[in-house]
Amino acid sequence: MSNMETNLQQWHKVVFEKDFDLLNELLDENVEFHSPTLWKPKLGRDVTAYILKMIIEIFEDFEYRRQWINEDSLALEFAATVDGKNLKGIDLIRWNEEGKIVHFEVMLRPLNTLQLVFEKMTKHLQDAGFLPKP
Template sequence: MSEKHDADARKFLDRWYAYVERHDPALLDALVADGAKISSPAFYKPKASKDYVIAILKAVMQGFEDFTYTKEWVDGREIILEFEARIGDTRLKGIDRFTVNDTGQMTHIEVLIRPLNG
Protein backbone atom coordinates (compact mmCIF):
# COMPACT_ATOMS: atom_id res chain seq x y z
CA MET A 1 0.00 0.00 0.00
CA SER A 2 1.09 3.53 -0.58
CA GLU A 3 2.41 5.89 2.05
CA LYS A 4 -0.46 8.24 1.14
CA HIS A 5 -3.05 5.60 2.08
CA ASP A 6 -1.22 4.90 5.33
CA ALA A 7 -1.21 8.65 6.08
CA ASP A 8 -4.98 8.83 5.40
CA ALA A 9 -5.54 5.98 7.85
CA ARG A 10 -3.28 7.54 10.51
CA LYS A 11 -5.05 10.91 10.15
CA PHE A 12 -8.37 9.16 10.72
CA LEU A 13 -7.09 7.13 13.67
CA ASP A 14 -5.65 10.13 15.48
CA ARG A 15 -8.99 11.92 15.19
CA TRP A 16 -11.02 8.78 15.98
CA TYR A 17 -9.10 8.14 19.21
CA ALA A 18 -9.66 11.78 20.21
CA TYR A 19 -13.40 11.33 19.65
CA VAL A 20 -13.49 8.09 21.67
CA GLU A 21 -11.71 9.83 24.53
CA ARG A 22 -13.79 13.04 24.54
CA HIS A 23 -17.14 12.03 22.98
CA ASP A 24 -17.18 15.41 21.23
CA PRO A 25 -19.98 15.45 18.58
CA ALA A 26 -18.08 17.99 16.46
CA LEU A 27 -15.14 15.59 16.19
CA LEU A 28 -17.45 12.76 15.13
CA ASP A 29 -19.19 14.87 12.48
CA ALA A 30 -15.83 15.70 10.89
CA LEU A 31 -14.82 12.00 10.88
CA VAL A 32 -17.83 10.64 8.98
CA ALA A 33 -18.04 11.14 5.21
CA ASP A 34 -21.28 12.02 3.47
CA GLY A 35 -22.95 8.78 2.40
CA ALA A 36 -21.07 6.71 4.99
CA LYS A 37 -22.36 3.20 5.69
CA ILE A 38 -22.56 1.08 8.82
CA SER A 39 -22.75 -2.73 8.87
CA SER A 40 -23.53 -4.91 11.84
CA PRO A 41 -24.86 -8.40 12.58
CA ALA A 42 -27.93 -6.56 13.91
CA PHE A 43 -28.78 -5.23 10.41
CA TYR A 44 -29.92 -7.28 7.41
CA LYS A 45 -27.99 -4.97 5.10
CA PRO A 46 -25.73 -1.92 5.59
CA LYS A 47 -27.39 1.36 6.55
CA ALA A 48 -26.24 4.33 4.46
CA SER A 49 -26.61 7.79 5.90
CA LYS A 50 -24.10 10.05 7.61
CA ASP A 51 -26.71 11.10 10.16
CA TYR A 52 -27.65 7.49 10.89
CA VAL A 53 -24.01 6.42 11.31
CA ILE A 54 -23.39 9.32 13.68
CA ALA A 55 -26.52 8.56 15.72
CA ILE A 56 -25.55 4.89 16.13
CA LEU A 57 -21.96 5.70 17.09
CA LYS A 58 -23.06 8.28 19.68
CA ALA A 59 -25.54 5.83 21.22
CA VAL A 60 -22.94 3.05 21.40
CA MET A 61 -20.33 5.27 23.03
CA GLN A 62 -22.88 6.42 25.63
CA GLY A 63 -24.02 2.86 26.37
CA PHE A 64 -20.65 1.13 26.69
CA GLU A 65 -18.72 1.20 29.94
CA ASP A 66 -14.96 0.69 30.29
CA PHE A 67 -14.56 0.90 26.52
CA THR A 68 -10.99 0.40 25.34
CA TYR A 69 -9.22 -0.52 22.13
CA THR A 70 -6.73 -3.35 22.62
CA LYS A 71 -5.24 -3.93 19.15
CA GLU A 72 -4.90 -2.12 15.84
CA TRP A 73 -4.28 -3.30 12.26
CA VAL A 74 -3.87 -0.93 9.30
CA ASP A 75 -3.68 -1.97 5.65
CA GLY A 76 -3.76 1.12 3.47
CA ARG A 77 -7.15 2.74 4.06
CA GLU A 78 -8.56 -0.34 5.78
CA ILE A 79 -8.37 -0.35 9.57
CA ILE A 80 -9.38 -2.94 12.16
CA LEU A 81 -9.53 -2.03 15.84
CA GLU A 82 -10.19 -4.70 18.46
CA PHE A 83 -12.09 -3.49 21.52
CA GLU A 84 -13.36 -4.55 24.92
CA ALA A 85 -16.21 -2.99 26.87
CA ARG A 86 -19.08 -3.88 29.11
CA ILE A 87 -22.74 -3.14 29.56
CA GLY A 88 -23.63 -3.75 33.18
CA ASP A 89 -22.27 -7.20 34.03
CA THR A 90 -21.94 -8.29 30.40
CA ARG A 91 -18.37 -8.22 29.07
CA LEU A 92 -18.08 -7.48 25.35
CA LYS A 93 -15.34 -8.07 22.82
CA GLY A 94 -15.39 -7.06 19.20
CA ILE A 95 -13.85 -5.30 16.26
CA ASP A 96 -14.54 -2.11 14.37
CA ARG A 97 -13.50 -2.34 10.71
CA PHE A 98 -13.18 1.03 9.02
CA THR A 99 -12.66 2.12 5.44
CA VAL A 100 -11.45 5.70 5.06
CA ASN A 101 -11.25 7.99 2.05
CA ASP A 102 -8.43 10.23 0.86
CA THR A 103 -9.45 13.00 3.26
CA GLY A 104 -9.23 10.72 6.31
CA GLN A 105 -12.99 10.34 6.74
CA MET A 106 -14.84 7.10 7.43
CA THR A 107 -16.81 5.83 4.44
CA HIS A 108 -17.76 2.50 6.04
CA ILE A 109 -17.71 0.95 9.48
CA GLU A 110 -18.47 -2.68 10.15
CA VAL A 111 -18.95 -3.69 13.76
CA LEU A 112 -18.64 -7.29 14.91
CA ILE A 113 -19.27 -8.03 18.58
CA ARG A 114 -19.79 -10.90 20.96
CA PRO A 115 -21.91 -11.83 22.66
CA LEU A 116 -24.45 -10.97 19.96
CA ASN A 117 -26.90 -9.50 22.49
CA GLY A 118 -24.20 -6.90 23.33
Protein backbone atom coordinates in the same frame (compact mmCIF):
# COMPACT_ATOMS: atom_id res chain seq x y z
CA MET B 1 3.01 10.43 10.77
CA SER B 2 0.96 8.72 8.05
CA ASN B 3 -2.58 9.72 7.08
CA MET B 4 -3.95 6.56 8.66
CA GLU B 5 -2.14 7.24 11.93
CA THR B 6 -3.70 10.73 11.92
CA ASN B 7 -7.10 9.18 11.16
CA LEU B 8 -6.61 6.77 14.06
CA GLN B 9 -5.78 9.64 16.43
CA GLN B 10 -8.90 11.49 15.30
CA TRP B 11 -11.03 8.38 15.78
CA HIS B 12 -9.64 7.93 19.32
CA LYS B 13 -10.56 11.55 20.05
CA VAL B 14 -14.15 10.81 18.98
CA VAL B 15 -14.38 7.70 21.15
CA PHE B 16 -12.46 8.66 24.26
CA GLU B 17 -13.23 12.40 24.40
CA LYS B 18 -16.77 11.99 22.99
CA ASP B 19 -16.02 14.61 20.35
CA PHE B 20 -19.23 14.21 18.37
CA ASP B 21 -18.61 17.35 16.31
CA LEU B 22 -15.43 15.69 15.04
CA LEU B 23 -17.42 12.50 14.39
CA ASN B 24 -19.76 14.41 12.08
CA GLU B 25 -16.74 15.91 10.27
CA LEU B 26 -15.12 12.49 9.80
CA LEU B 27 -18.17 10.70 8.41
CA ASP B 28 -18.70 10.88 4.67
CA GLU B 29 -22.21 11.98 3.70
CA ASN B 30 -22.83 8.54 2.13
CA VAL B 31 -21.08 6.38 4.74
CA GLU B 32 -22.22 2.74 4.88
CA PHE B 33 -22.62 1.33 8.39
CA HIS B 34 -22.85 -2.41 9.10
CA SER B 35 -24.06 -3.38 12.57
CA PRO B 36 -24.22 -6.88 14.02
CA THR B 37 -27.71 -5.99 15.27
CA LEU B 38 -29.22 -4.80 11.96
CA TRP B 39 -30.14 -6.93 8.94
CA LYS B 40 -29.18 -4.37 6.31
CA PRO B 41 -26.49 -1.71 6.32
CA LYS B 42 -27.57 1.79 7.23
CA LEU B 43 -26.60 4.47 4.74
CA GLY B 44 -25.78 8.07 5.48
CA ARG B 45 -24.04 10.34 7.95
CA ASP B 46 -27.03 11.10 10.20
CA VAL B 47 -28.02 7.53 11.06
CA THR B 48 -24.39 6.39 11.34
CA ALA B 49 -23.51 9.27 13.66
CA TYR B 50 -26.58 8.52 15.76
CA ILE B 51 -25.67 4.82 16.08
CA LEU B 52 -22.04 5.49 16.91
CA LYS B 53 -22.93 8.12 19.54
CA MET B 54 -25.44 5.71 21.06
CA ILE B 55 -22.90 2.87 21.22
CA ILE B 56 -20.25 5.11 22.75
CA GLU B 57 -22.79 5.89 25.48
CA ILE B 58 -23.98 2.25 25.95
CA PHE B 59 -20.53 0.64 26.15
CA GLU B 60 -18.83 0.90 29.55
CA ASP B 61 -15.12 0.47 30.33
CA PHE B 62 -14.39 0.65 26.60
CA GLU B 63 -10.82 0.06 25.47
CA TYR B 64 -9.05 -0.75 22.24
CA ARG B 65 -6.67 -3.66 22.69
CA ARG B 66 -5.06 -4.18 19.28
CA GLN B 67 -5.00 -2.40 15.95
CA TRP B 68 -4.10 -3.12 12.35
CA ILE B 69 -3.52 -0.34 9.83
CA ASN B 70 -3.17 -0.42 6.05
CA GLU B 71 -3.28 2.32 3.43
CA ASP B 72 -7.02 3.11 3.73
CA SER B 73 -8.38 0.97 6.57
CA LEU B 74 -8.22 0.29 10.29
CA ALA B 75 -9.13 -2.90 12.14
CA LEU B 76 -9.50 -2.20 15.85
CA GLU B 77 -10.11 -4.94 18.43
CA PHE B 78 -11.98 -3.69 21.49
CA ALA B 79 -13.41 -4.82 24.81
CA ALA B 80 -16.19 -3.28 26.90
CA THR B 81 -19.07 -4.11 29.19
CA VAL B 82 -22.81 -3.54 28.85
CA ASP B 83 -24.86 -3.76 32.03
CA GLY B 84 -22.01 -5.74 33.62
CA LYS B 85 -21.68 -8.23 30.75
CA ASN B 86 -18.34 -8.45 28.93
CA LEU B 87 -18.04 -8.14 25.19
CA LYS B 88 -15.31 -8.18 22.59
CA GLY B 89 -15.51 -6.81 19.12
CA ILE B 90 -13.81 -5.43 16.07
CA ASP B 91 -14.35 -2.11 14.27
CA LEU B 92 -13.47 -2.19 10.58
CA ILE B 93 -13.17 1.37 9.28
CA ARG B 94 -12.35 2.40 5.70
CA TRP B 95 -11.45 5.97 4.78
CA ASN B 96 -11.47 7.78 1.44
CA GLU B 97 -8.73 10.03 0.05
CA GLU B 98 -10.39 13.09 1.62
CA GLY B 99 -9.98 11.62 5.11
CA LYS B 100 -13.67 10.74 5.49
CA ILE B 101 -15.04 7.44 6.81
CA VAL B 102 -16.90 5.73 3.97
CA HIS B 103 -17.42 2.26 5.46
CA PHE B 104 -17.82 1.18 9.08
CA GLU B 105 -18.48 -2.40 10.14
CA VAL B 106 -18.78 -3.74 13.69
CA MET B 107 -18.56 -7.35 14.87
CA LEU B 108 -19.42 -8.38 18.47
CA ARG B 109 -19.35 -11.46 20.68
CA PRO B 110 -20.56 -13.28 22.78
CA LEU B 111 -24.16 -13.86 21.77
CA ASN B 112 -25.76 -12.99 25.13
CA THR B 113 -24.11 -9.55 25.17
CA LEU B 114 -24.87 -9.04 21.47
CA GLN B 115 -28.54 -9.70 22.29
CA LEU B 116 -28.42 -7.09 25.05
CA VAL B 117 -26.83 -4.54 22.70
CA PHE B 118 -29.48 -5.41 20.09
CA GLU B 119 -32.29 -4.68 22.56
CA LYS B 120 -30.81 -1.34 23.63
CA MET B 121 -29.99 -0.25 20.06
CA THR B 122 -33.42 -1.22 18.74
CA LYS B 123 -35.19 0.85 21.38
CA HIS B 124 -32.97 3.88 20.75
CA LEU B 125 -33.34 3.60 16.96
CA GLN B 126 -37.13 3.25 17.25
CA ASP B 127 -37.35 6.22 19.60
CA ALA B 128 -35.27 8.31 17.15
CA GLY B 129 -37.42 7.27 14.16
CA PHE B 130 -34.68 5.31 12.34
CA LEU B 131 -36.61 2.02 12.82
CA PRO B 132 -40.38 1.47 12.92
CA LYS B 133 -41.95 0.74 16.31
CA PRO B 134 -43.75 -2.61 16.68
